[in-house]
Each structure stands twice: as C-alpha cells, then as structure tokens.
Amino acid sequence: MKYYYKKRNPFKVFIWMIVLFMIGWGAAYFHYDAGGAAPAKVQEDEGEELNLEVLWEVLGILQEDYIDVTLLNDEDMAYGAVEGMVEAITDDYTSFMNPSKTDQFQESLNGKFEGIGAELTIEDGELVVISPIKDSPAEKAGLLPGDIIYLIDGKKAGDMTVWEAIMAIRGEKGSAAVLSIQREGEDDLIVFEIVRDSIDIESVELSFVGENSDIAYIQVYQFIDDTTDEFRKIVSEILLRDVGGVILDIRNNGGGYLETAVDLLSEFIDGKDKAVLVKMRNDEDNQIHYTSGVSRLKNIPLVVLVNDGSASASEIVAGAIQDYEIGIVVGEQTFGKGSVQKVDSLSDGSSLRYTIAKWYTPDNRSIDDTGVAPDILIEDDRETEEDEQLLEATSYLDNK
8 A cells, every 4th residue: 555645744635534434434334514624533434433532643743743754654553544444343254454464365275385284263352273174284283173272382372363363373384483372171281382384275175085985074174265176076086986974074164255155065065045044234135055956965975074173164054954855964052153254355465354244044044153063973082093973973874
C-alpha cells in the first residue's frame, strides 16, 4: 500500500486514509455526513454514533510527542489500526491479513509451506491444535489434537492472535520451534523441540484393506485446491475393481473449501440433493448447496472415520452422510466448527477473512461448538500402535 502526502502535514493525510478505509470497509453498516471537515463520527444504522475522534487524537499525539520517530511507521500503524478493528469483533475465525500473511495463507491452501505442519485455532484465549498434518514434523514429534500450545519459544501463545502464533511457529526449513504444551491428563507442561521442514500437503491417498483387500481405504487430509480432482481420479480407480466397501478417513482433517466438501459428497449421495445449508446474516441470503448427481459410489457400503481433529468441511461430509443414512460414522466426537468464512482480496494485496454464515446439515442440525457424534464411538488408544478405529471400520465392512 502506498501513501502520498503533502509536505506540510503528512500524518493528516495518513489519518484521512485510515478513516476513509474504515468507513469504506464498513459501508454496509455505517453512513456518515460527508459535508464539512474531516469526519469525526459515523452514524450507525440503529441511530447510535460511532466516535472516531479518538483515532485522530492518538495519532496526533504520537506524531507530535512520541520519543522515537523511527518507530512511527505509517504502513505498520495503518495495518495495526485495521487489525485492531477486526480483532475487536472477538471472532476467532475473523482476521485481517497484510500482504505477507496473505501470501503465506495462500501457500497453505496450495499445499506447500515451511513450518511444523499443524492446524491451529484460538479457543477461549488459548492456542489449540486442531490436528497435525500427516507425516509432518508436528505429527512425528507427537503433537495431538486438543493440545494447548502455552509457550512458543518462551513467549505466551495466549497473548498472540492466531496469525501471530502461526507466524511465530512457521519458519525456515531446518530451524527449530520450541513449544510448551498443556495436555489433558498431564500435570506438567510437555516441551517439544520441533525442527521445521517443507510441508507438502498430500490431499488424498488410496489403499486397499480388509480380509480380501477389497475395501477401498480413502484418506482425505485436507479440502484444498487439488482435492476434488484427486478424489475423482481415485473414484475412477475404485470403480475398476470389485470392492466390498469404502472407508472414508477424514480424521485430523481440519477442513478447507466448502465447495470441495460438496464435490466429495456428490460421489456418495444419490442424485441432486441437499449437501449443506448455509444460513447467512439475512434470511433472504440463505443458501442450499446441492450435490451434482454424479453418485458413482452410492451403492457401496460406507464407513466414515472421524476424531476430534475432524473440523469444518470434514464435519459437513460426516454430518450429511449421517443424515442420509448412507454410511456409518465411526470414531470420536468431531471438533465442532460450524461456521463459514470468506476471504476477500483487498487492493494492496492484503485480505480479510471473515465469518459470513453458519452451516447446517441436510436435516438442519448445527454442528457449531458441538461437533458430529459418531454412530459407533471408538476411542483410539494412542499408547498402542494399532489403529482401533480403522480396525472397527474394516471389521464392520468385512461382515456386511
């Protein structure tokens, strides 16, 4: 973002740009009197006035009296003002990302970045691991869903935004992140020194299990750009074999694109039917996403594996399959992220990620904060090498 100032009063123009940005961004919610001097207040729809005078006052004081002029970076302060405005909403899933953070966010959706490889969120002011990514340094080190990251390199994670925490954990391949973890059932902090690596997220993987190796075992690790194409290729491969069932493993899958979840459901749900209900701020904007009617796997017995690391798009898939009773859900209660976020690209390369809706299963069930309860509850014993949940799924289909 570039700013052009008059020589006599550069900070006044800077202030104007922040105020105009804030007003322009909130145009759907506020209106103001454009006549006269620089706007100090905007009028809310309900008639209450939002006072912006303090913004002018603080910036003016800093410009006039702050001791170290070299720290008054216009761009950083502008982004800081916007970040503060967005954080004031107190929605863990709504955030402003400057151009650098936007690039890193986009890299993660493309499936490549450098770091430890873990999906994170903020819950009740604590940084929580949703799930480690398969074969990542985080998974190999032993990080588990539900772990609370208390310290990052000695700094309290709870004092950071989720993006500040992510940026603190990410870093150059070969460098180490020292994480102090609070884990349920453990009295003391567990310290992990995790060496960062290049994270190349594998989207979908196929193998065959069961007594006769006739059960297609599909592991979906994330719902990202390439997932739909990869999944469709795998379905075509499955159809070339005589399979007795399908296990769809979405454990430790922290989600991704809603549309990708609908694409996957389209392979299982017969015909064009409801996949997910999306309820917006205004009822007239509510949406229903329908399956495409491809339905190539509709008549094959199905088990879906979930755990507490299954979130968002994973819960859309599990919830719909459960509602239509076209398969059984096996494992543990899922994470419970039933909201939909949109990412808007801004003019300077920054972006705004914000919650626009809540989603509901075809039977109008909300998953937000509750998750999907499995039809068969099987807790995985992490003290053993056996995968009890996969064994249960395989045994169920072998006996169909």
